[in-house]
Amino acid sequence: MESHWQIGAGSTVLIFDDRWIPHPTSFKVLTPNLCEEDFWLVSFVLSRIGGMRLCRKILWKEDADIVLSISTSYRFRDDTFCCHYTHDGEYTVKSGYKVGMNIECSIICLISMGNGFDWKRIWRINLPTKIKVFIWKTCHDWLPTMVSLARRKIHADGLCLLCANSYETTTHVLWGCKKLKKIQSRYGVLRDCSSAKNLDFNDLFSMCVVRLENDELSLLCIVFWRIWFFEKPGASWQRYAGLGKCC
Structure with a gap:
Protein backbone atom coordinates (compact mmCIF):
# COMPACT_ATOMS: atom_id res chain seq x y z
CA MET A 1 0.00 0.00 0.00
CA GLU A 2 1.67 3.24 -1.18
CA SER A 3 -0.86 5.77 0.09
CA HIS A 4 -0.84 8.03 3.12
CA TRP A 5 -2.56 10.98 4.75
CA GLN A 6 -1.95 14.42 3.29
CA ILE A 7 -2.08 16.82 6.20
CA GLY A 8 -4.66 19.57 6.10
CA ALA A 9 -5.68 20.76 9.55
CA GLY A 10 -4.19 17.60 11.03
CA SER A 11 -7.16 17.04 13.30
CA THR A 12 -8.01 13.48 12.25
CA VAL A 13 -4.56 11.90 12.00
CA LEU A 14 -2.94 9.89 14.77
CA ILE A 15 0.76 10.42 15.23
CA PHE A 16 1.91 6.90 15.98
CA ASP A 17 -0.75 4.77 14.31
CA ASP A 18 -1.46 6.47 10.98
CA ARG A 19 0.52 6.71 7.75
CA TRP A 20 1.24 10.42 7.33
CA ILE A 21 5.01 11.08 7.37
CA PRO A 22 6.43 11.71 3.85
CA HIS A 23 8.88 8.87 4.39
CA PRO A 24 8.36 5.88 2.04
CA THR A 25 7.55 3.10 2.37
CA SER A 26 5.94 2.84 5.80
CA PHE A 27 4.95 6.54 5.98
CA LYS A 28 4.89 6.15 9.77
CA VAL A 29 7.05 7.78 12.42
CA LEU A 30 10.05 5.72 13.49
CA THR A 31 9.68 6.80 17.12
CA PRO A 32 7.97 4.27 19.41
CA ASN A 33 5.02 5.54 21.42
CA LEU A 34 6.40 6.08 24.92
CA CYS A 35 3.56 8.36 26.03
CA GLU A 36 0.98 7.30 28.56
CA GLU A 37 -1.78 8.56 26.30
CA ASP A 38 -3.20 6.14 23.75
CA PHE A 39 -2.51 8.55 20.90
CA TRP A 40 -1.53 12.09 20.01
CA LEU A 41 -3.28 14.23 17.43
CA VAL A 42 -1.07 15.60 14.68
CA SER A 43 -2.79 18.96 14.97
CA PHE A 44 -1.62 19.19 18.59
CA VAL A 45 2.01 18.59 17.64
CA LEU A 46 1.84 20.97 14.69
CA SER A 47 0.12 23.75 16.63
CA ARG A 48 2.01 27.03 16.80
CA ILE A 49 1.81 27.27 20.59
CA GLY A 50 4.36 24.90 22.08
CA GLY A 51 4.16 22.61 19.07
CA MET A 52 7.86 22.68 18.20
CA ARG A 53 8.98 22.01 21.77
CA LEU A 54 6.48 19.18 22.19
CA CYS A 55 7.45 17.68 18.86
CA ARG A 56 11.12 17.60 19.84
CA LYS A 57 10.19 16.05 23.16
CA ILE A 58 8.12 13.08 21.99
CA LEU A 59 9.70 12.34 18.60
CA TRP A 60 13.19 11.32 17.57
CA LYS A 61 15.17 13.99 15.74
CA GLU A 62 14.74 12.26 12.37
CA ASP A 63 10.96 12.30 12.74
CA ALA A 64 10.76 15.74 14.35
CA ASP A 65 12.69 17.40 11.51
CA ILE A 66 10.25 15.97 8.96
CA VAL A 67 7.16 16.82 11.02
CA LEU A 68 8.20 20.43 11.58
CA SER A 69 8.72 20.87 7.84
CA ILE A 70 5.08 20.00 7.13
CA SER A 71 2.85 23.03 6.58
CA THR A 72 -0.70 22.90 7.93
CA SER A 73 -3.75 24.46 6.37
CA TYR A 74 -4.79 27.81 7.84
CA ARG A 75 -8.21 27.30 6.24
CA PHE A 76 -8.73 24.11 8.24
CA ARG A 77 -8.74 21.98 5.11
CA ASP A 78 -9.64 18.37 5.82
CA ASP A 79 -6.94 15.73 5.91
CA THR A 80 -7.08 13.61 2.77
CA PHE A 81 -5.81 10.16 1.88
CA CYS A 82 -3.65 10.30 -1.23
CA CYS A 83 -1.49 8.13 -3.45
CA HIS A 84 2.18 8.91 -2.90
CA TYR A 85 3.43 8.09 -6.40
CA THR A 86 1.19 10.36 -8.48
CA HIS A 87 1.54 14.10 -9.06
CA ASP A 88 -2.02 14.94 -8.02
CA GLY A 89 -2.36 12.30 -5.31
CA GLU A 90 -5.16 10.52 -7.18
CA TYR A 91 -5.01 6.76 -7.59
CA THR A 92 -5.45 5.44 -11.12
CA VAL A 93 -5.18 2.00 -12.68
CA LYS A 94 -2.04 3.17 -14.47
CA SER A 95 -0.38 4.39 -11.28
CA GLY A 96 -1.39 1.20 -9.48
CA TYR A 97 0.14 -0.90 -12.25
CA LYS A 98 3.37 1.10 -12.09
CA VAL A 99 3.67 0.70 -8.32
CA GLY A 100 2.81 -2.98 -8.61
CA MET A 101 5.56 -3.54 -11.17
CA ASN A 102 8.08 -1.78 -8.94
CA ILE A 103 7.07 -3.97 -5.98
CA GLU A 104 7.31 -7.11 -8.12
CA CYS A 105 10.79 -6.13 -9.29
CA SER A 106 11.83 -5.50 -5.70
CA ILE A 107 10.55 -8.92 -4.62
CA ILE A 108 12.41 -10.61 -7.47
CA CYS A 109 15.60 -8.81 -6.48
CA LEU A 110 15.19 -9.83 -2.83
CA ILE A 111 14.60 -13.45 -3.78
CA SER A 112 17.62 -13.51 -6.06
CA MET A 113 19.78 -11.89 -3.36
Whole structure:
Protein backbone atom coordinates (compact mmCIF):
# COMPACT_ATOMS: atom_id res chain seq x y z
CA MET A 1 0.00 0.00 0.00
CA GLU A 2 1.67 3.24 -1.18
CA SER A 3 -0.86 5.77 0.09
CA HIS A 4 -0.84 8.03 3.12
CA TRP A 5 -2.56 10.98 4.75
CA GLN A 6 -1.95 14.42 3.29
CA ILE A 7 -2.08 16.82 6.20
CA GLY A 8 -4.66 19.57 6.10
CA ALA A 9 -5.68 20.76 9.55
CA GLY A 10 -4.19 17.60 11.03
CA SER A 11 -7.16 17.04 13.30
CA THR A 12 -8.01 13.48 12.25
CA VAL A 13 -4.56 11.90 12.00
CA LEU A 14 -2.94 9.89 14.77
CA ILE A 15 0.76 10.42 15.23
CA PHE A 16 1.91 6.90 15.98
CA ASP A 17 -0.75 4.77 14.31
CA ASP A 18 -1.46 6.47 10.98
CA ARG A 19 0.52 6.71 7.75
CA TRP A 20 1.24 10.42 7.33
CA ILE A 21 5.01 11.08 7.37
CA PRO A 22 6.43 11.71 3.85
CA HIS A 23 8.88 8.87 4.39
CA PRO A 24 8.36 5.88 2.04
CA THR A 25 7.55 3.10 2.37
CA SER A 26 5.94 2.84 5.80
CA PHE A 27 4.95 6.54 5.98
CA LYS A 28 4.89 6.15 9.77
CA VAL A 29 7.05 7.78 12.42
CA LEU A 30 10.05 5.72 13.49
CA THR A 31 9.68 6.80 17.12
CA PRO A 32 7.97 4.27 19.41
CA ASN A 33 5.02 5.54 21.42
CA LEU A 34 6.40 6.08 24.92
CA CYS A 35 3.56 8.36 26.03
CA GLU A 36 0.98 7.30 28.56
CA GLU A 37 -1.78 8.56 26.30
CA ASP A 38 -3.20 6.14 23.75
CA PHE A 39 -2.51 8.55 20.90
CA TRP A 40 -1.53 12.09 20.01
CA LEU A 41 -3.28 14.23 17.43
CA VAL A 42 -1.07 15.60 14.68
CA SER A 43 -2.79 18.96 14.97
CA PHE A 44 -1.62 19.19 18.59
CA VAL A 45 2.01 18.59 17.64
CA LEU A 46 1.84 20.97 14.69
CA SER A 47 0.12 23.75 16.63
CA ARG A 48 2.01 27.03 16.80
CA ILE A 49 1.81 27.27 20.59
CA GLY A 50 4.36 24.90 22.08
CA GLY A 51 4.16 22.61 19.07
CA MET A 52 7.86 22.68 18.20
CA ARG A 53 8.98 22.01 21.77
CA LEU A 54 6.48 19.18 22.19
CA CYS A 55 7.45 17.68 18.86
CA ARG A 56 11.12 17.60 19.84
CA LYS A 57 10.19 16.05 23.16
CA ILE A 58 8.12 13.08 21.99
CA LEU A 59 9.70 12.34 18.60
CA TRP A 60 13.19 11.32 17.57
CA LYS A 61 15.17 13.99 15.74
CA GLU A 62 14.74 12.26 12.37
CA ASP A 63 10.96 12.30 12.74
CA ALA A 64 10.76 15.74 14.35
CA ASP A 65 12.69 17.40 11.51
CA ILE A 66 10.25 15.97 8.96
CA VAL A 67 7.16 16.82 11.02
CA LEU A 68 8.20 20.43 11.58
CA SER A 69 8.72 20.87 7.84
CA ILE A 70 5.08 20.00 7.13
CA SER A 71 2.85 23.03 6.58
CA THR A 72 -0.70 22.90 7.93
CA SER A 73 -3.75 24.46 6.37
CA TYR A 74 -4.79 27.81 7.84
CA ARG A 75 -8.21 27.30 6.24
CA PHE A 76 -8.73 24.11 8.24
CA ARG A 77 -8.74 21.98 5.11
CA ASP A 78 -9.64 18.37 5.82
CA ASP A 79 -6.94 15.73 5.91
CA THR A 80 -7.08 13.61 2.77
CA PHE A 81 -5.81 10.16 1.88
CA CYS A 82 -3.65 10.30 -1.23
CA CYS A 83 -1.49 8.13 -3.45
CA HIS A 84 2.18 8.91 -2.90
CA TYR A 85 3.43 8.09 -6.40
CA THR A 86 1.19 10.36 -8.48
CA HIS A 87 1.54 14.10 -9.06
CA ASP A 88 -2.02 14.94 -8.02
CA GLY A 89 -2.36 12.30 -5.31
CA GLU A 90 -5.16 10.52 -7.18
CA TYR A 91 -5.01 6.76 -7.59
CA THR A 92 -5.45 5.44 -11.12
CA VAL A 93 -5.18 2.00 -12.68
CA LYS A 94 -2.04 3.17 -14.47
CA SER A 95 -0.38 4.39 -11.28
CA GLY A 96 -1.39 1.20 -9.48
CA TYR A 97 0.14 -0.90 -12.25
CA LYS A 98 3.37 1.10 -12.09
CA VAL A 99 3.67 0.70 -8.32
CA GLY A 100 2.81 -2.98 -8.61
CA MET A 101 5.56 -3.54 -11.17
CA ASN A 102 8.08 -1.78 -8.94
CA ILE A 103 7.07 -3.97 -5.98
CA GLU A 104 7.31 -7.11 -8.12
CA CYS A 105 10.79 -6.13 -9.29
CA SER A 106 11.83 -5.50 -5.70
CA ILE A 107 10.55 -8.92 -4.62
CA ILE A 108 12.41 -10.61 -7.47
CA CYS A 109 15.60 -8.81 -6.48
CA LEU A 110 15.19 -9.83 -2.83
CA ILE A 111 14.60 -13.45 -3.78
CA SER A 112 17.62 -13.51 -6.06
CA MET A 113 19.78 -11.89 -3.36
CA GLY A 114 18.43 -14.00 -0.51
CA ASN A 115 17.71 -10.94 1.65
CA GLY A 116 21.02 -9.46 0.61
CA PHE A 117 23.17 -12.58 0.94
CA ASP A 118 23.19 -16.35 0.74
CA TRP A 119 22.18 -17.83 4.10
CA LYS A 120 23.53 -21.21 2.99
CA ARG A 121 26.99 -19.72 3.21
CA ILE A 122 26.37 -18.71 6.82
CA TRP A 123 25.17 -22.19 7.78
CA ARG A 124 28.26 -23.74 6.16
CA ILE A 125 30.73 -21.56 8.06
CA ASN A 126 32.65 -23.30 10.83
CA LEU A 127 30.84 -21.72 13.77
CA PRO A 128 28.92 -23.03 16.78
CA THR A 129 25.23 -23.41 15.98
CA LYS A 130 24.28 -21.00 18.77
CA ILE A 131 26.23 -18.21 17.05
CA LYS A 132 24.67 -18.92 13.66
CA VAL A 133 21.20 -18.83 15.23
CA PHE A 134 22.09 -15.59 16.99
CA ILE A 135 23.11 -13.97 13.70
CA TRP A 136 19.88 -15.17 12.07
CA LYS A 137 17.80 -13.68 14.88
CA THR A 138 19.80 -10.46 14.75
CA CYS A 139 19.25 -10.01 11.01
CA HIS A 140 15.52 -10.52 11.58
CA ASP A 141 15.48 -7.85 14.34
CA TRP A 142 14.66 -10.27 17.13
CA LEU A 143 17.10 -8.92 19.72
CA PRO A 144 15.50 -7.21 22.74
CA THR A 145 17.25 -3.89 22.26
CA MET A 146 16.05 -0.83 24.14
CA VAL A 147 14.27 0.46 21.03
CA SER A 148 12.62 -2.92 20.50
CA LEU A 149 11.45 -3.01 24.12
CA ALA A 150 10.11 0.53 23.87
CA ARG A 151 8.07 -0.41 20.82
CA ARG A 152 6.53 -3.24 22.82
CA LYS A 153 5.43 -0.79 25.52
CA ILE A 154 7.93 -2.22 28.00
CA HIS A 155 9.30 0.48 30.28
CA ALA A 156 12.29 1.88 28.43
CA ASP A 157 13.23 5.18 26.83
CA GLY A 158 15.05 3.48 23.98
CA LEU A 159 18.45 4.96 24.88
CA CYS A 160 21.63 2.91 24.83
CA LEU A 161 22.64 1.96 28.36
CA LEU A 162 26.32 2.15 27.46
CA CYS A 163 26.71 5.59 25.90
CA ALA A 164 23.31 7.12 26.82
CA ASN A 165 23.63 9.36 23.75
CA SER A 166 21.91 7.34 21.03
CA TYR A 167 18.94 5.06 20.66
CA GLU A 168 19.86 1.41 21.10
CA THR A 169 18.98 -0.22 17.81
CA THR A 170 20.51 -3.53 16.80
CA THR A 171 23.07 -1.77 14.61
CA HIS A 172 23.96 0.67 17.36
CA VAL A 173 24.49 -1.87 20.12
CA LEU A 174 26.56 -4.21 17.93
CA TRP A 175 28.41 -1.68 15.83
CA GLY A 176 27.59 2.02 16.11
CA CYS A 177 28.07 2.67 19.83
CA LYS A 178 31.12 4.84 20.53
CA LYS A 179 32.11 2.36 23.24
CA LEU A 180 32.87 -0.15 20.49
CA LYS A 181 35.41 1.99 18.61
CA LYS A 182 38.32 -0.17 19.74
CA ILE A 183 36.75 -3.24 18.18
CA GLN A 184 35.45 -1.34 15.17
CA SER A 185 38.94 -0.12 14.29
CA ARG A 186 40.05 -3.72 13.75
CA TYR A 187 37.68 -4.16 10.79
CA GLY A 188 38.88 -1.94 7.97
CA VAL A 189 36.12 -3.05 5.62
CA LEU A 190 33.59 -1.45 7.98
CA ARG A 191 35.79 1.31 9.36
CA ASP A 192 35.93 2.83 5.89
CA CYS A 193 32.14 2.90 5.64
CA SER A 194 31.18 6.13 7.42
CA SER A 195 27.46 5.45 7.04
CA ALA A 196 27.62 1.94 8.55
CA LYS A 197 26.13 3.06 11.86
CA ASN A 198 23.05 4.34 10.02
CA LEU A 199 22.39 1.09 8.19
CA ASP A 200 19.81 -1.49 9.12
CA PHE A 201 21.69 -4.40 10.66
CA ASN A 202 20.59 -6.75 7.90
CA ASP A 203 22.08 -4.34 5.33
CA LEU A 204 25.23 -3.96 7.40
CA PHE A 205 25.69 -7.71 7.69
CA SER A 206 24.93 -8.15 3.99
CA MET A 207 27.80 -5.79 3.24
CA CYS A 208 30.06 -7.87 5.45
CA VAL A 209 29.05 -11.11 3.73
CA VAL A 210 29.88 -9.64 0.34
CA ARG A 211 33.24 -8.14 1.33
CA LEU A 212 34.68 -10.59 3.85
CA GLU A 213 36.25 -14.00 3.41
CA ASN A 214 34.84 -16.88 5.43
CA ASP A 215 37.44 -16.70 8.20
CA GLU A 216 36.93 -12.93 8.60
CA LEU A 217 33.16 -13.35 8.52
CA SER A 218 33.32 -16.09 11.16
CA LEU A 219 35.38 -13.85 13.40
CA LEU A 220 32.94 -10.98 12.96
CA CYS A 221 30.00 -13.23 13.90
CA ILE A 222 31.85 -14.24 17.06
CA VAL A 223 32.53 -10.60 17.91
CA PHE A 224 28.86 -9.65 17.46
CA TRP A 225 27.83 -12.59 19.63
CA ARG A 226 30.30 -11.73 22.39
CA ILE A 227 29.34 -8.06 22.37
CA TRP A 228 25.70 -8.94 22.94
CA PHE A 229 26.18 -11.60 25.60
CA PHE A 230 29.28 -10.36 27.42
CA GLU A 231 29.73 -6.63 26.79
CA LYS A 232 26.21 -5.47 27.53
CA PRO A 233 25.58 -3.34 30.66
CA GLY A 234 26.07 -5.45 33.73
CA ALA A 235 29.13 -7.18 32.32
CA SER A 236 32.61 -5.91 33.07
CA TRP A 237 34.15 -3.71 30.39
CA GLN A 238 37.47 -5.29 31.29
CA ARG A 239 36.39 -8.23 29.17
CA TYR A 240 37.25 -6.15 26.14
CA ALA A 241 40.85 -7.11 26.80
CA GLY A 242 39.94 -10.72 26.12
CA LEU A 243 37.78 -9.74 23.18
CA GLY A 244 40.67 -7.82 21.67
CA LYS A 245 42.80 -10.96 21.71
CA CYS A 246 40.27 -12.86 19.61
CA CYS A 247 40.21 -10.00 17.10
